[in-house]
Amino acid sequence: MVTWLERGDLRLGLVPELGGRLLSVRYRDAELLWRDPALLGDDLRGEYGPNSGRMGDWVNYGGDKTWPAPQGWDGPDQWPGPPDPVLDSGPYTAVTNGDTVTMTSAPDPRTGLRLTRAITILDDGYRLDLRAENVSGRRVRWALWNVTQLPGGGAVTAGLRTPEVVALVAGTGTPEYTVDGDRLVVPPQDVVGKLGVPGTAGWVTYGALTLSFDVDPAGEYPDEGSPLEIWLEHPLPSPLAELGDLDPPARIVELEVLGPLTVLAPGASMSLTCTGIVRA
Numbered sequence: 001m002v003t004w005l006e007r008g009d010l011r012l013g014l015v016p017e018l019g020g021r022l023l024s025v026r027y028r029d030a031e032l033l034w035r036d037p038a039l040l041g042d043d044l045r046g047e048y049g050p051n052s053g054r055m056g057d058w059v060n061y062g063g064d065k066t067w068p069a070p071q072g073w074d075g076p077d078q079w080p081g082p083p084d085p086v087l088d089s090g091p092y093t094a095v096t097n098g099d100t101v102t103m104t105s106a107p108d109p110r111t112g113l114r115l116t117r118a119i120t121i122l123d124d125g126y127r128l129d130l131r132a133e134n135v136s137g138r139r140v141r142w143a144l145w146n147v148t149q150l151p152g153g154g155a156v157t158a159g160l161r162t163p164e165v166v167a168l169v170a171g172t173g174t175p176e177y178t179v180d181g182d183r184l185v186v187p188p189q190d191v192v193g194k195l196g197v198p199g200t201a202g203w204v205t206y207g208a209l210t211l212s213f214d215v216d217p218a219g220e221y222p223d224e225g226s227p228l229e230i231w232l233e234h235p236l237p238s239p240l241a242e243l244g245d246l247d248p249p250a251r252i253v254e255l256e257v258l259g260p261l262t263v264l265a266p267g268a269s270m271s272l273t274c275t276g277i278v279r280a
Contacts (some may be wrong), residue, residue, distance in 0.1 A: 002044045003094060003101050005121040010278060012121055015063075018048045020092035020103035020117045023063035025126070025209070027278045032209050034151040034252050035062030050085035056245025058083040062149045062252075066130050068111050069145035069258055070222040077141060079111060087115055112136030112264075125209075125277040132271075134264035143222050144259040144272040150206050152251025156186040156230050159201030161215075166224045169194035171240050175232050190234045192248060196226030204228055204255050211255055213274045219260025229256035 005012040013024030023044050025032040039061050040046040051059045060082075067087060072078030082088045092103040092115075102118040113136075118129040130144050160182050167174040171192030178185050184197060198221070203212045215227045223229060231254035239247040259272035 001094075003096060005099060005101065005119070007099070007121045007123060010121060010125070012119065012126055013044045014094070014101055014103065014119060015044055015048070016092040016094035016101075016103045018061060019065050019088045019090060020105060020115070021061065021063040021065050022119055022126075022128075023061065025276070025278065027208060028280065030208070032150065032207060032278065033063050034149045034250065036060060036249055038249075048091075049089070051083040051089040052085045053083055054244045055082070056239050056247055059089065060249060064128070064146065064148045066115055066117055067145045067147060068113055068132065068142040070143070070261075071145075076110070079142075087111070087113070092117070107135045109136075111142060112138060112140040113142060122275075124279070125275065128274045128276070130272045130274070131269055132264075133269040134266055137266050139263060139265055141261060141263045143261045144270060145222075146257045146272065146274055148211065148255045148276075150209070150253045150255065152232065152234060152253050153188050154207050154253070155188060156184075156204065156206050156253060156255070158184040158197055158204040158228060158230070160184055160197070160199045161201045162199035164197070164199035166196040166198060166226065167193070168196045168223050168226070168229065169231070169243075171233075171243050171246070172236070175230070186230055186232070189232065190251075192233045192236070192240065192243075192246075194229055194231040196223045197228040197230065198225040200226075200228040202227075204230070206253055206255060208278055208280060210277045210279070211257060211274055212277065213257045213272070216260050221258055221260055223258075227258050229258065230254070231256060
């Protein structure tokens with residue numbers, strides 16, 4: 001089932017059955033998010049289903065989704081996805097209350113988490129209120145990690161409070177960037193790789209979309225202390241074996257917002273809010 005929220009020139013499309021995704025942000029009939037047209041039409045309908053395996057097996061529908069961090073394949077304290085059959089591609093329940101749709105995952109036995117994504121349409125954008133609850137009988141330690149996929153080909157600009165930028169992933173190379181005073185600029189480029197931004201000021205802009213989020217100066221963040229990460233990819237002649245046979249389907253930019261690593265006792269929860277402002 002597809003759920004639509006509309007206000008003025010803005011229209012949001014959500015698919016709870018597909019990992020609680022926000023799959024469309026249309027402003028004045030222009031689509032801001034990336035999604036795979038081979039898998040989903042403009043009506044957001046397609047064949048949904050849990051997906052698991054190696055990175056190369058991931059069915060990347062696109063859009064905006066929430067995962068647990070840190071990512072990794074070395075032990076139970078790392079999330080070995082995507083793909084993931086519960087939190088990434090499993091069905092979420094959905095409740096609509098006015099301008100807000102709240103989508104909740106099934107309990108995930110591996111991480112011990114149940115994720116909730118509440119999406120509220122605003123006059124000038126939308127708000128994501130994210131929550132992770134420990135529904136297991138053990139203590140767990142995770143961070144919330146929100147990933148927004150957008151069509152590649154443009155520059156990313158992010159505010160900086162300090163000039164700290166780190167290279168996190170170099171699939172085909174490290175993304176090039178410049179720091180100009182209190183701004184980070186990542187130009188369009190054909191590379192598969194990721195930057196972390198420990199010095200983020202809590203906002204990042206790509207095209208007509210600006211994401212803003214709180215940063216806890218005392219918090220411990222994954223990936224060398226990065227509350228913001230920027231991933232770039234483009235199609236390749238063959239999959240990247242060193243990244244689990246990842247096979248990028250298109251030129252994609254990911255804006256990734258993370259909360260601090262938090263130890264959760266059974267029944268405890270953590271939250272993260274991210275606001276998307278849309279401007280022509």
